[in-house]
Structure formats: C-alpha cells, structure tokens
Amino acid sequence: MKNESIKVFQRKKKNILELWMTNQLADQGLREDLMSNEDLRAQSEELVSAFIDTLDDVTINDGRATAFEKVLDILSGISISRAKQGYSPRETGIFVLSLKDALQQVLRDEIKDVAVLYDQSQKISKIIDSFSIETFETFIKGREEVILRQTDEISEISTPVIRVWDNIVALPIIGTLDSARTQVVMESLLQEIVETGSNIAILDISGVPTVDSLVAQHLIKTVSATRLMGAECIISGIRPEIAQTVVHLGIDLTNIITKSTLASALKAAFAMQQLEVVKRQRQNNMVVNN
Amino acid sequence: MSILKEQDVVPFRNRVKEYAVKTGMGIVNQTKLITAASELVRNMLLYAKGGIALIEVVSRGRENGIRLTFADKGPGIADIKLALKDGYSSGKSLGLGLPGAKRLVSEFDIQSQVGKGTTVTIIKWKNG
Amino acid sequence: MEKIPILRMGRFLLVTIQVDLYDRLAENLESDLVHMVRKTGARGVLIDISAVSIIDSFMGRILGNIAMMTKVLDAETVVVGMQPAVAITLIELGLPLKGVHSALNVERGMELLRSKIALQDGESQDDDIYHSIE
Numbered sequence: 353m354k355n356e357s358i359k360v361f362q363r364k365k366k367n368i369l370e371l372w373m374t375n376q377l378a379d380q381g382l383r384e385d386l387m388s389n390e391d392l393r394a395q396s397e398e399l400v401s402a403f404i405d406t407l408d409d410v411t412i413n414d415g416r417a418t419a420f421e422k423v424l425d426i427l428s429g430i431s432i433s434r435a436k437q438g439y440s441p442r443e444t445g446i447f448v449l450s451l452k453d454a455l456q457q458v459l460r461d462e463i464k465d466v467a468v469l470y471d472q473s474q475k476i477s478k479i480i481d482s483f484s485i486e487t488f489e490t491f492i493k494g495r496e497e498v499i500l501r502q503t504d505e506i507s508e509i510s511t512p513v514i515r516v517w518d519n520i521v522a523l524p525i526i527g528t529l530d531s532a533r534t535q536v537v538m539e540s541l542l543q544e545i546v547e548t549g550s551n552i553a554i555l556d557i558s559g560v561p562t563v564d565s566l567v568a569q570h571l572i573k574t575v576s577a578t579r580l581m582g583a584e585c586i587i588s589g590i591r592p593e594i595a596q597t598v599v600h601l602g603i604d605l606t607n608i609i610t611k612s613t614l615a616s617a618l619k620a621a622f623a624m625q626q627l628e629v630v631k632r633q634r635q636n637n638m639v640v641n642n
Numbered sequence: 643m644s645i646l647k648e649q650d651v652v653p654f655r656n657r658v659k660e661y662a663v664k665t666g667m668g669i670v671n672q673t674k675l676i677t678a679a680s681e682l683v684r685n686m687l688l689y690a691k692g693g694i695a696l697i698e699v700v701s702r703g704r705e706n707g708i709r710l711t712f713a714d715k716g717p718g719i720a721d722i723k724l725a726l727k728d729g730y731s732s733g734k735s736l737g738l739g740l741p742g743a744k745r746l747v748s749e750f751d752i753q754s755q756v757g758k759g760t761t762v763t764i765i766k767w768k769n770g
Numbered sequence: 771m772e773k774i775p776i777l778r779m780g781r782f783l784l785v786t787i788q789v790d791l792y793d794r795l796a797e798n799l800e801s802d803l804v805h806m807v808r809k810t811g812a813r814g815v816l817i818d819i820s821a822v823s824i825i826d827s828f829m830g831r832i833l834g835n836i837a838m839m840t841k842v843l844d845a846e847t848v849v850v851g852m853q854p855a856v857a858i859t860l861i862e863l864g865l866p867l868k869g870v871h872s873a874l875n876v877e878r879g880m881e882l883l884r885s886k887i888a889l890q891d892g893e894s895q896d897d898d899i900y901h902s903i904e
Contacts, residue, residue: 500704532769535858539670542854549874573861580857580866582850582873582882648793655790655824673824673855677863680826684793728864739827742863 357472358412360462361404361455369400371454379446386437399426400451412475420483427483428490435494448487452480511537513544520621521550522614524589526559534570538577551583552621556614558589568603575608584609584624588617646692651683654695658710661697665706667768675708675766678743682712682762685739690716690759700765707748707767715759722752774799776806782883783807783845784876786818796832803836807843814883815840818876820851830865837870846871846886850879 361368373393387395402423411419427448434444456473463469516522523541527533541553555574560567571587578585588611590598598605611617622629643654658679662672679695686693693714700709719725728741740762744750749765772795777784783806785799803815817833819825825833837847848871860867871886873879 535670538858539668539854542857545874546854549878551874551878576866577854577857577861580860580872581852581854582848582871582878652790652792659823670855670858673853673859674862676824677826677859680824680828681863684826684828742827742865745862745864746859 357459357463357476358404358407358409360458361407364458364462365400365404368404368454368458369397371457372396372400372451375450375453376447379450386439395430396451399423399430402426403451412479423483424486427487431487431491432494432497435491436498441488441491444487444491445484448480448484452477455480511540513540515544515548515550516554516618517621517625517627519548519550519625520552520554520618521545521548522554522556522617524556524559524614527561529557529560529567529570531570534574538574541574542577542581545578545581545583552624553578553583553585554614554617554621555585555587556589556617557587557594558591558614560589560594563594563598563603565601565603568598568601568605572605572608586611586617586620588612588614643695643697644692645683645686645695648687650692651680651687654683655680658697658708661699661708662766665699665708665768667708667766671766671768674746675710675764678746678764678766679710681739681743682710682764686712686714686716690714693759702767705767705769707765709763709765711761711763713759713761718756718758718760719752719754720756722754726752773802776802778806778810778812781812781887782814782816782880783810783812784816784818786821788821790822790824791829791832793828796829800832800836800839804839804843807840807845813845813887815845815847816876816879816883817847817849818851819849819856820853820875822856823853825852825856825860825865827863827865830860830863830867833867833870841869846883848873848879848882850874850876 373396376392376396377389406419406423408419430447431444434447455476459469459473459476463472511523511525514522514524521541521544523537523544525537529537541555544550545553555571557563557571563571575585575587586609587605590610590612609620611620619629643650643657645651645654655676658676659672662675667675683695686695693712693716696709696711696713698709698711700707726741726744740752743762743764746766747764748767749763751763752760753762754760772789774785774787774791774795777786783803785803787799789795791799806812807815815836817836822829833847833849840847849867850873852872871882873882
C-alpha cells in the first residue's frame with residue numbers, strides 16, 4: 353500500500369505549489385528586485401514536481417537517498433545562483449523551509465487521523481530539513497566561489513608594474529604583503545624587468561600599512577630575487593613610523609637601498625643610470641641629458 | 643619511478659614537470675616543485691644510493707596539486723630536527739636540501755628509521 | 771661524452787647552457803671553464819642560463835664554485851639571463867648565490883664585466899692598450 357501522504361501530495365500537487373507560492377510571496381524577505389515572480393514560480397514548480405515524483409515508500413524515510421539526486425541538483429542550482437545574485441542565507445533558507453509549511457498544510461487538510469498525521473508530518477519535516485542543510489552547504493560553496501574569484505581579481509589588479517623611465521620600472525604596493533601576495537609581486541616585477549630589460553626596479557611601499565618582520569622578510573626576498581636577475585632594487589615610500597618599527601624590531605635593511613619618497617628613489621635611479629635632470633634656460637620644460 | 647643513478651634525475655624532473663603542467667600550475671610554483679624534487683632526489687642518491695619516487699595528482703576541495711613520495715632504504719636519519727636545520731649537512735653539501743625543499747612546497751612530511759630508510763612526502767598545491 | 775661548449779670572445783669566455791645539466795655535466799663544465807680561463811688568460815666569464823629552468827642547490831654550488839675559482843685566476847664571473855621563476859625559487863630555497871654577479875642579458879653582462887675590469891685596472895687603461903697586450 354502506498355504511503356498516505358504520497359497519495360495526497362500527488363493529488364494535491366497544484367495546491368502545494370499555490371500554497372508554497374503564497375507563503376513565499378507573503379514573506380517580507382521576498383526579493384522582487386532580484387527575481388521576478390514568474391521566475392520564482394517556474395523555479396518552485398520545477399522543484400515541487402521533481403520532489404513529488406521522487407517520493408515513494410522508500411525515499412520518504414530517507415532525505416539523503418540517492419533518488420533525490422535530481423531534487424538536490426535543482427536545489428543546489430538554485431542556491432548557488434542565489435548566492436551569486438546576492439541573496440542572504442536567510443532568504444535562501446526561507447525558500448526551502450516555506451515548502452515544508454505548504455506540505456504540512458496540505459497534509460493537515462487531507463489526513464484526519466491525528467496519529468497518522470503526526471507520523472507523516474514528522475517524515476516530511478525530516479526530508480525538508482535535510483534539503484535545507486544541503487541548500488546551505490551549496491549556498492556557502494557559491495559564496496566561496498565568489499570570494500575566490502574576487503581574491504584572484506584583487507591580486508591581479510593590485511600589482512601594476514609601471515615603466516617610469518627607460519630601464520626603470522616601479523611597483524607600488526598597496527595593502528598588506530603576505531607570502532602569497534609577495535609571490536605575485538615578485539613574479540610580475542621580475543617578468544616586467546625581463547620584458548623591458550630594465551636594470552632598476554623601485555618598490556614603493558607607501559601603501560603598506562605596517563611593516564613587521566614578516567613583511568620585511570618578504571621585501572628582502574623581493575630585493576634579493578631582483579638582484580639575482582641582475583637588476584638593482586630600491587625600496588621607497590618608507591614612512592617615519594615604518595622606519596621606527598623596522599629599527600625597533602631589529603630588522604636589518606642596510607643592504608638595501610631605501611628612500612623615503614618615490615621622487616628621491618627616482619633621483620637615485622637616474623644617478624645610477626648616469627642621467628641628469630636639468631631645467632632648460634628659456635622654457636620651463638624638463639629635459640634629460642644623457 | 644626508480645632513481646638509481648644521477649642520469650635519472652633529469653628525466654624524473656621532466657616527468658614532474660609534465661604532471662605539474664597538466665594540473666595547470668603556474669610557472670613559479672612549477673619551478674619550486676621541481677627544484678624541491680631535485681633536492682630530494684639528489685639526497686636519495688647521495689645518502690641511500692637511490693630509491694623509489696612516486697608522482698601523483700591529488701586534490702583537496704577545489705584545489706589540485708602534485709604529491710611526490712620519495713622512499714629509500716638508506717641509512718635513515720637519526721635526528722630529523724637537526725637535518726631540517728638550515729646549514730646542517732652530514733655530507734659535504736650546503737645543507738640546504740631538506741630545509742630548502744620544505745620551504746618550496748606546501749606540505750612536507752618526513753619519516754625515517756635508522757638502518758631502515760627514509761620516506762619523504764611533499765605536496766605542492768596549484769595555488770600554494 | 772656530452773660537453774658544454776665554451777666560446778672565446780676577446781677577453782671574455784661565453785658559456786651558454788642549453789640543456790638541463792645533470793651532475794657530471796655540470797662538474798665537467800666547472801673544470802673545463804677553470805682550465806680555459808687559465809689557458810686564455812680571460813678576464814671575464816659570462817654564463818648564459820636563460821634556457822635553464824631549474825637551479826637546485828647543487829647547480830647553485832657549481833655556479834658559486836666557478837665564480838670563486840675564476841676569481842682566484844683574476845677573472846670575474848657574471849651569470850646572465852636568469853628566469854624570474856628560477857630567481858624566486860633560489861631565494862625561497864635560501865640560496866642567494868653570494869659572490870656571483872648577475873646581469874639581465876649577455877649585453878648587460880659584457881658591460882658589467884668591462885666596468886669591473888676597468889675598475890680593477892684603473893680608469894686610465896682602455897681597451898686599445900689591452901688588445902695590444904693580448
């Protein structure tokens with residue numbers, strides 16, 4: 353004999369969908385700005401029919417049954433896309449949990465025997481709970497993907513190597529310098545050195561909030577790697593506070609050419625290249641004599 | 643792959659490179675992995691007259707990586723802590739092999755028994 | 771037996787390493803180079819490693835040795851064309867190749883050698899005098 357509630361659900365598929373829609377539309381967290389009611393309806397309908405079609409005497413007792421794969425696929429699709437669209441976890445959770453209300457409402461109307469009703473509604477409750485856990489997991493995965501993508505983007509845009517003059521490149525570092533970032537910085541700096549044939553690199557750390565011994569180590573590594581390639585590396589943009597902490601921490605930067613500003617670093621670079629910046633007598637243009 | 647003589651080192655490095663390229667590893671991480679592999683293979687030849695090297699592709703969540711296992715039946719290492727210290731060498735090398743290799747990879751594990759041999763396992767994640 | 775060719779260019783020797791070196795090849799290169807420096811009285815050695823994708827501590831030691839040995843024979847060694855990935859790896863490995871000079875490419879390496887030699891011999895001595903001595 354078929355389970356009571358399955359029969360009810362199959363018969364009342366339409367009602368369930370309507371009820372669920374009403375529940376969702378009644379919720380204050382409804383995001384009409386993110387998704388139109390038609391789309392929401394289509395999504396809900398797909399899920400309801402997949403769910404009811406999968407329900408049988410076995411699956412009703414096990415929300416994690418493999419037969420629910422199709423339902424879970426739909427669910428995870430929905431939650432990942434919601435995560436990306438900027439839904440909050442609460443809004444995504446309510447989407448699934450309000451289905452439970454709809455199902456139980458139908459059961460209450462159809463099943464008169466209290467014992468059976470309790471038993472059935474318990475089972476449905478369990479299944480939907482396991483669905484909502486699944487939904488949260490995929491929702492978080494979706495968010496993680498967004499974060500990963502943003503991290504990649506940030507590390508890419510935050511390392512622009514600038515050609516400031518023939519044979520001189522500069523790289524302003526903005527933000528904290530951890531080991532992953534150092535590698536990106538080193539890589540793009542050294543690559544640019546090779547491509548432009550520059551023999552002087554200026555590393556400007558005006559935008560680095562603090563220099564602790566780890567950051568200093570990363571800076572020293574970058575300078576050493578630049579020297580290994582056969583180019584000189586100047587560190588500029590050292591603020592007084594940073595000079596203080598560096599000395600207090602006992603970090604030895606004496607082997608590294610350091611300048612307080614990018615301008616003085618550029619001057620030092622010009623001197624190394626035997627370039628001279630002079631003011632023209634009549635015009636106010638700057639020219640460089642070799 | 644068994645490593646018995648120094649001519650095996652370069653082909654082994656090429657194999658590691660092939661695998662690293664397959665996982666889509668960037669050039670710097672490739673170089674770090676291969677250099678670490680080279681150090682460990684050299685150690686194996688120097689102290690244990692060769693051994694077995696295993697290359698595997700591993701994944702953890704969405705991260706892919708390469709795991710290399712080096713197993714030898716050499717004399718073993720009595721004091722692993724000491725062996726992992728920079729500048730320490732029981733041979734006449736620079737003493738950078740083990741600690742250097744450790745710095746170049748994401749995960750590093752060493753098991754050794756005196757008289758029985760040494761097994762070193764390293765993992766380099768694609769973005770690690 | 772494979773060998774790495776050593777080219778003579780005036781006062782300098784040029785070595786281009788095109789293959790991944792296995793140990794014996796590298797050791798041979800070391801001794802060949804030292805003999806060549808002695809034989810030709812070269813004042814500088816350029817080692818082009820732009821095609822080398824891996825430098826481990828062994829290779830690093832060979833390069834360091836070459837630099838020190840040629841120094842004793844009054845010749846400077848410049849390593850040119852190191853790949854960025856190789857440089858980063860060497861630093862991480864803890865091998866900054868002390869005592870080895872480096873330059874971006876062969877041309878820059880030549881310039882560096884010339885300036886070093888000029889510095890040693892005093893500014894007055896220019897190329898022409900040098901050639902006549904040779």
